Each structure stands twice: as structure tokens, then as C-alpha cells.
Amino acid sequence: MTTPSNTASTAHPPSIHRPWRRLAQTLLGAILAVSSVPAAHASDWPDRPxxxxxxxxxxxxxxxxxxxxxxxxxxxxxxxxxxxxxxxxxxxxxxxxxxxxxxxxxxxxxxxxxxxxxxxxxxxxxxxxxxxxxxxxxxxxxxxSVLLVNPSVPAQTLPELIEYTRAHPDELNYASSGNGTIVHLGTEAFLNQANIVMSHVPYRGTGQAINDMLGGSIHVLLDAIPTGMPYVNSGQLRALAVTGPQRSPLAPDLPTFQESGLPGYESxxxxxxxxxxxxxxxxxxxxxxxxxxxxxxxxxxxxxxxxxxxxxxxxxxxxxxxxxxxxxxxxxxxxxxxxxxxx
Incomplete structure (x- = not known):
């Protein structure tokens, strides 16, 4: 009686658990295969454009x-x-x-x-x-960027521009490459820190703004240094300062805004x-x-x-x-x- 009972108890578990064991092995193999794909792709990257x-x-x-x-x-x-x-x-x-x-x-x-x-x-x-x-x-x-002014503006330095603007509120305007652009925000940051006001004239890019500045209808503009400095070198516009934390190799004689009396300013x-x-x-x-x-x-x-x-x-x-x-x-x-x- 004891022997058949023991035989039965050892015979059933393999038949019951073998499918689950196979399923577990299959799932484990699938997991390993999937997890190996990103690693293989990463090691081969890039293998196409x-x-x-x-x-x-x-x-x-x-x-x-x-x-x-x-x-x-x-x-x-x-x-x-x-x-x-x-x-x-x-x-x-x-x-x-x-x-x-x-x-x-x-x-x-x-x-x-x-x-x-x-x-x-x-x-x-x-x-x-x-x-x-x-x-x-x-x-x-x-x-x-570089701060440009039309020669009609009687300011040779950034402090002089600030002083003139305070003495002549709402007389000057500034252009930007569009609402919300970094040219717009960078100028507003300057005006806010200097506690002065200028009228904003937004453009779609600074190309037309430069043309209007050369014509005299725009007074102030923050422009890219490479595009702005040729007009300065030709005498058509005046440059007062650069917006970076240090002077630019393209305009080494121009001070930064920080050097010009606006500590911490940067655009x-x-x-x-x-x-x-x-x-x-x-x-x-x-x-x-x-x-x-x-x-x-x-x-x-x-x-x-x-x-x-x-x-x-x-x-x-x-x-x-x-x-x-x-x-x-x-x-x-x-x-x-x-x-x-x-x-």
C-alpha cells in the first residue's frame, strides 16, 4: 500500500509542472531576447543615416x-x-x-x-x-549680440544711451526679429534693468529692421555680431556693447553690458x-x-x-x-x- 502511494506522488508532479516549467523558460528566453535588442542596436549605432x-x-x-x-x-x-x-x-x-x-x-x-x-x-x-x-x-x-544705434541717437556709450532715454521718454524705439524672440526678450531685459522705456517695433527677421534702421526710422537694435558689425565698420551704424559674458573676438574693443554698468546682464x-x-x-x-x-x-x-x-x-x-x-x-x-x- 505504501509503495504504490509513493510511486503516485512522485509520478504526478512532473506531469503537472512540466508545462509551467516550459512556459517559464519560454518567457525568460523572450525577456532576454527583447532586453538584448537595444544593447545590440546601441553597439551598432549608427549603421544608417x-x-x-x-x-x-x-x-x-x-x-x-x-x-x-x-x-x-x-x-x-x-x-x-x-x-x-x-x-x-x-x-x-x-x-x-x-x-x-x-x-x-x-x-x-x-x-x-x-x-x-x-x-x-x-x-x-x-x-x-x-x-x-x-x-x-x-x-x-x-x-x-551687439547693441546697434542709429547715428542720429546722441549716445557714444551704453550709459549715455540710458541717460538720453531717461531724459527723452518714449522718443526712441527698438526693433526685434519678432514678438517673443530672443532679440525682443534681450532688449526688454536691458530696458527693465536700466529702468527705461522704448517703443517696440517687431519685424519678421532683422533684415528689414536693418534697412529701416539705416533709413533712420529705427533707433536701436540687438543684432548678430557678424551681420551688425559691417555696418558699424562702414560708419552707417554705431555699436555700444555686446550682450555676452565676455567681449567678442569679432569686436574686441566693445565692452559688455556688464562692463558698461549693468551687472549680471546677459543675452x-x-x-x-x-x-x-x-x-x-x-x-x-x-x-x-x-x-x-x-x-x-x-x-x-x-x-x-x-x-x-x-x-x-x-x-x-x-x-x-x-x-x-x-x-x-x-x-x-x-x-x-x-x-x-x-x-
Whole structure:
């Protein structure tokens, strides 16, 4: 009696548990297979062309700079980088497309402070979350501006401009490249800190603004240093100061706003590389190495400097995140103070 009972008890468990054991082994194999796919893809990346979305128009400063850096980075990675201009809504349309893309390293975003430090506070709603929907990769450069005045304005220095404006309220105007642009915000930051008032005349870009400034109907403009200084050198316009934290190699005799009596003032456009959120670390690090190495290439570096782009102030991904966070907080404070908003 005892022997059959023992035989039965040892015979049933294998027949009962064998299907579950097979299922467990199958599931484990599937999990291992799935988890190995990103690692394999990351180690092979890039094995096909990369699409670099630039959310600003072809031929503009950001487009030119992105193509210059991308060309060198592509050589370093032995692949092709295709620049894709997806414009509209201050760069937010192209940025949103990247946010929705697969985080496999084949869709990247070359953008500026406009989309990630300004737009989140300027628009009532955005099709992306600047903090959560992207993987920050690299800070690739900075570009300051120069404060230009028409020669009819009797000011040779920034303090003299401030003094004249206070003595003649609402007499002077300033142009910008559009409502909510960094030219607009940078000028408003200056006016706010100096406690002066000028009338705002928005344009679609600074080209027509320069023409009107040469004609005398515009008095003040923050412009890119490479495009503004030729008019200064020809005597058609006057330059008073640069907006960066240090003097520009393109205009070494011009003081900064801080040197001119506005401590802490700074208005700099940074250029950065992003990917969709969830990008594997290995791909992020490879992209970081390739693109930052491109900015160190002597030929690329000299051409960037000719475009008014300085080497980035942050050298690591962590520093880039901190810089964007600080820049965002600064513009948020100004936007809240002035009430500037884009619908």
C-alpha cells in the first residue's frame, strides 16, 4: 500500500509542472531576447543615416551652424547626417516632431534656447514638455549680440544711451526679429534693468529692421555680431556693447553690458543637441563625443567664430542641463514680469 502511494506522488508532479516549467523558460528566453535588442542596436549605432531636425529656416544662422557641425560629426561617425528643416511656431513644430520620434538615435534635434528655455514660458500650451520629452546630449556653442544705434541717437556709450532715454521718454524705439524672440526678450531685459522705456517695433527677421534702421526710422537694435558689425565698420551704424559674458573676438574693443554698468546682464543664444526621451546611454555618449569633437576641429572652430559662435561654456551633459535650467528660469522671470505671451 505504501509503495504504490509513493510511486503516485512522485509520478504526478512532473506531469503537472512540466508545462509551467516550459512556459517559464519560454518567457525568460523572450525577456532576454527583447532586453538584448537595444544593447545590440546601441553597439551598432549608427549603421544608417541620421536625420538631424533643425526647427528653423534654411539659410538662417542656426541652419548654417548645424550643417557645419553635422558635416564634421558625420565624418567622425562614418555615416551621413541629413539636415531636415522643420520650421514654424518659433521652432516648436520641429521640436515636437523629435519629441514624438523613436529614441533610437536616428532622429536628433539641433536647436537653440528659443525652443527649450523661452518657448515653455512664452506659449500658453506646447506640443512637448521641454524637460521630460527629450534627452539632452550636448551644448555646442553660444552666440551673443551687439547693441546697434542709429547715428542720429546722441549716445557714444551704453550709459549715455540710458541717460538720453531717461531724459527723452518714449522718443526712441527698438526693433526685434519678432514678438517673443530672443532679440525682443534681450532688449526688454536691458530696458527693465536700466529702468527705461522704448517703443517696440517687431519685424519678421532683422533684415528689414536693418534697412529701416539705416533709413533712420529705427533707433536701436540687438543684432548678430557678424551681420551688425559691417555696418558699424562702414560708419552707417554705431555699436555700444555686446550682450555676452565676455567681449567678442569679432569686436574686441566693445565692452559688455556688464562692463558698461549693468551687472549680471546677459543675452546669449545657446545651440544644443537633443534626442527623444529614452535614448540609450551608449548612443547618447557616442553622439556627444562626435558632435563635441566637431566643435573642436580647427577648421570648424574658425568658421564658427567667423559666424559669431563661441565655444560652449558647459563641457559635460550635466553642465548643459544646468545651463538650460538657469537660462529657462531667467527668461521665465522676465516673461512673467513683462507679460509677454504668444497665443
Amino acid at each position: 541620421i536625420r538631424l531636425i533643425v526647427p528653423f529656416p534654411t539659410g538662417g544662422a542656426t541652419d548654417v551652424i548645424s550643417r557645419l557641425i553635422a558635416e564634421s560629426a558625420a565624418k567622425a561617425m562614418n555615416t551621413n547626417i541629413i539636415v531636415d528643416n522643420r520650421t514654424g511656431a518659433g521652432g516648436t513644430i520641429g521640436s515636437a516632431e523629435v519629441a514624438r520620434s523613436k529614441p533610437d538615435g536616428y532622429t536628433l534635434l539641433f536647436t537653440t534656447s528659443s525652443t527649450h528655455a523661452i518657448a515653455p514660458h512664452l506659449y500658453k500650451s506646447l506640443p512637448y514638455d521641454a524637460d521630460k520629452d527629450f534627452t539632452p546630449i550636448a551644448h555646442l556653442g553660444d552666440a551673443a 546669449v543664444t545657446w545651440f544644443g543637441l537633443y534626442a527623444p526621451a529614452g535614448l540609450p546611454d551608449e548612443i547618447r555618449d557616442k553622439a556627444y563625443e562626435a558632435f563635441t569633437h566637431a566643435t573642436q576641429d580647427p577648421n570648424v572652430r574658425s568658421r564658427l567664430q567667423a559666424l559669431g559662435v563661441d565655444l560652449p561654456r558647459s563641457t559635460s551633459q550635466e553642465e548643459f542641463v544646468s545651463l538650460v535650467r538657469e537660462d529657462s528660469a531667467r527668461w521665465q522671470g522676465l516673461i512673467q514680469l513683462t507679460g509677454i505671451q504668444i497665443q
